[in-house]
Amino acid sequence: MYKALYRQYRPEVFDEVLGQDHIVRILKNQIATSGTSHAYLFCGTRGTGKTTTARLLAKGLNCLSDGERPCGVCDNCRAIKEGNFLDVIEIDAASNNGVDDVRELRESVKYPPATGRMKVYIIDEVHMLSQEAFNALLKTLEEPPEYVTFILATTEVHKLPATVLSRCMRLDFRRVPESVLIKGMADICSKIGIDVSEDALRIIAANSDGSVRDGLSILDQCISGRDSKVGAEDVLEFLGASGDEDFIKLTDLVRKKKTEEAIVFLDGILSDGKDVRQFMRDWINHYRNLLMVRFMRNPETVISMSAENIDRIRRQAAVLELEDINRGILELSSMADEARWSTQPRILLELAIVRLCMGAGQIRELSEVEFDEPAPIPAAKAAVTAEPAAAQKPVAAEKRAAAEKRAEPVEAEIVPQAAQAKAAEGFDCEDIWNKVFEDGESEQGSIYLIRNGGRITSIDENTFTVAANNSFVKEHAEKSRRLIEHLVEKHTGKYRAMNVVLAGGGQPEKTADEIAAQASDVLGIKVEVK
Numbered sequence: 467m468y469k470a471l472y473r474q475y476r477p478e479v480f481d482e483v484l485g486q487d488h489i490v491r492i493l494k495n496q497i498a499t500s501g502t503s504h505a506y507l508f509c510g511t512r513g514t515g516k517t518t519t520a521r522l523l524a525k526g527l528n529c530l531s532d533g534e535r536p537c538g539v540c541d542n543c544r545a546i547k548e549g550n551f552l553d554v555i556e557i558d559a560a561s562n563n564g565v566d567d568v569r570e571l572r573e574s575v576k577y578p579p580a581t582g583r584m585k586v587y588i589i590d591e592v593h594m595l596s597q598e599a600f601n602a603l604l605k606t607l608e609e610p611p612e613y614v615t616f617i618l619a620t621t622e623v624h625k626l627p628a629t630v631l632s633r634c635m636r637l638d639f640r641r642v643p644e645s646v647l648i649k650g651m652a653d654i655c656s657k658i659g660i661d662v663s664e665d666a667l668r669i670i671a672a673n674s675d676g677s678v679r680d681g682l683s684i685l686d687q688c689i690s691g692r693d694s695k696v697g698a699e700d701v702l703e704f705l706g707a708s709g710d711e712d713f714i715k716l717t718d719l720v721r722k723k724k725t726e727e728a729i730v731f732l733d734g735i736l737s738d739g740k741d742v743r744q745f746m747r748d749w750i751n752h753y754r755n756l757l758m759v760r761f762m763r764n765p766e767t768v769i770s771m772s773a774e775n776i777d778r779i780r781r782q783a784a785v786l787e788l789e790d791i792n793r794g795i796l797e798l799s800s801m802a803d804e805a806r807w808s809t810q811p812r813i814l815l816e817l818a819i820v821r822l823c824m825g826a827g828q829i830r831e832l833s834e835v836e837f838d839e840p841a842p843i844p845a846a847k848a849a850v851t852a853e854p855a856a857a858q859k860p861v862a863a864e865k866r867a868a869a870e871k872r873a874e875p876v877e878a879e880i881v882p883q884a885a886q887a888k889a890a891e892g893f894d895c896e897d898i899w900n901k902v903f904e905d906g907e908s909e910q911g912s913i914y915l916i917r918n919g920g921r922i923t924s925i926d927e928n929t930f931t932v933a934a935n936n937s938f939v940k941e942h943a944e945k946s947r948r949l950i951e952h953l954v955e956k957h958t959g960k961y962r963a964m965n966v967v968l969a970g971g972g973q974p975e976k977t978a979d980e981i982a983a984q985a986s987d988v989l990g991i992k993v994e995v996k
């Protein structure tokens with residue numbers, strides 16, 4: 467009978483576990499020194515080795531070998547592998563989540579191990595236990611007999627009561643880095659004698675999102691039906707992914723606000739049989755690549771792509787505003803989120819295209835109408851008293867209202883450093899800064915970057931000074947000069963020119979890691995630098 471790769475290749479010894487070195491080190495050491503704990507909590511993303519490691523620990527505690535434990539070959543290790551070892555009890559809390567189940571467990575805990583050294587209870591998906599069941603379990607977790615070890619495993623650690631957390635040694639399983647996954651899959655491929663190209667493995671790894679199980683499952687499906695070689699094209703075909711060309715074109719159409727053409731183009735791609743959700747993920751990834759080439763001198767290190775492809779992405783990034791990229795990522799990520807539960811992901815994708823086309827237009831139109839006109843004073847007045855403005859420029863006002871309605875809530879609310887001294891004319895710099903951004907948020911999606919990364923340090927007769935925390939914020943503030951000046955004018959009653967300076971007279975440039983962390987914070991997606 468055919469067995470899926472991820473069932474067939476479950477690690478038998480610690481050294482086969484991929485990407486969880488921090489955990490393996492601790493457990494090996496504890497087993498070797500008989501210093502294991504009586505209750506563990508394994509948490510983390512699905513498919514990263516929690517159940518696998520729980521069994522390894524159970525084996526390690528019962529292994530008969532004098533050398534490294536578990537050995538994987540002694541009678542006990544083998545019986546545990548086969549699920550025939552009386553003293554290792556696996557409980558799936560998803561289907562045994564009642565208080566009676568836990569009472570039964572507590573009964574059985576009273577009896578010492580039948581054949582092994584340690585009785586090990588592995589409670590998988592432990593977050594599924596009912597409140598009562600948790601309470602019942604607590605008593606046992608508090609004082610388990612010497613011969614009992616509990617291993618609780620869950621993907622949703624936030625659902626566990628603090629009382630349980632405090633009684634366990636918690637080990638967090640991480641997403642497995644792509645490079646480790648590639649190497650692990652390459653080993654398996656050579657074991658089973660299948661030639662899968664490095665590029666193919668790279669694509670599979672990139673699509674596994676750090677889950678070894680997902681990686682093996684994609685690999686499995688790419689191999690099946692092929693007897694010799696698997697190349698990148700085979701994987702792409704299986705994933706239903708599109709080439710970069712399509713994303714460059716689609717992004718370009720969106721940039722040019724060609725809504726109809728964009729939808730027709732999408733239709734062409736999807737009618738080729740591409741998977742909608744996969745397409746969404748790939749498009750987001752394209753935007754991520756655009757972001758990376760904007761931020762980084764050597765994006766080759768974070769984008770696994772040929773130099774030619776990177777050049778093409780670089781050309782596109784050069785004609786896009788940072789806000790467009792930012793918006794694209796936010797819009798597409800929220801779409802992909804919704805699409806997970808939707809039976810009609812395609813409609814969401816089309817809607818996202820419409821919104822992106824509209825959004826890009828709104829920003830441009832607003833800035834043209836409101837800021838590119840001469841005579842700044844009347845314009846500013848009009849903005850303060852909304853009615854006349856609406857009468858004069860119905861379109862802009864309507865658009866603005868629409869933009870305001872759609873404004874994303876801003877989460878990050880870092881209060882600018884200490885309330886700054888009031889400026890000469892009695893302005894509260896912090897207050898004005900906040901007001902400026904309350905107005906600005908609805909107009910440009912990424913403006914809160916500037917809000918959190920800078921502050922007004924002084925407001926004088928004809929100028930005001932903004933201190934930016936880093937050169938990225940400085941550049942951004944300068945780009946939004948008209949908007950910021952305009953809004954400051956609105957709140958101070960007089961036009962003043964903006965000076966932007968680096969806080970502390972200039973800080974060292976950020977490292978790639980810091981930039982990635984910052985981008986992750988702002989965008990709410992994982993941006994990694996390897």
Ligand SMILES: Nc1ncnc2c1ncn2[C@@H]1O[C@H](COP(=O)(O)OP(=O)(O)OP(=O)(O)O)[C@@H](O)[C@H]1O
Pocket residue numbers: 471472473474475476477482483484485486510511512513514515516517518519620621642678679680682
């Ligand atoms: N860290 C890893 N190293 C090697 N293989 C792994 C690892 N994590 C998962 N696998 C593979 O994926 C399969 C499933 O892993 P496992 O059941 O341990 O994941 P899990 O973290 O318990 O997932 P879930 O949260 O869905 O229960 C294993 O049989 C193995 O083939």
Ligand SMILES: [Mg+2]
Pocket residue numbers: 516517518590619
């Ligand atoms: Mg599991």
Ligand SMILES: [Zn+2]
Pocket residue numbers: 528529530531536537538539540541542543544
């Ligand atoms: Zn053994």
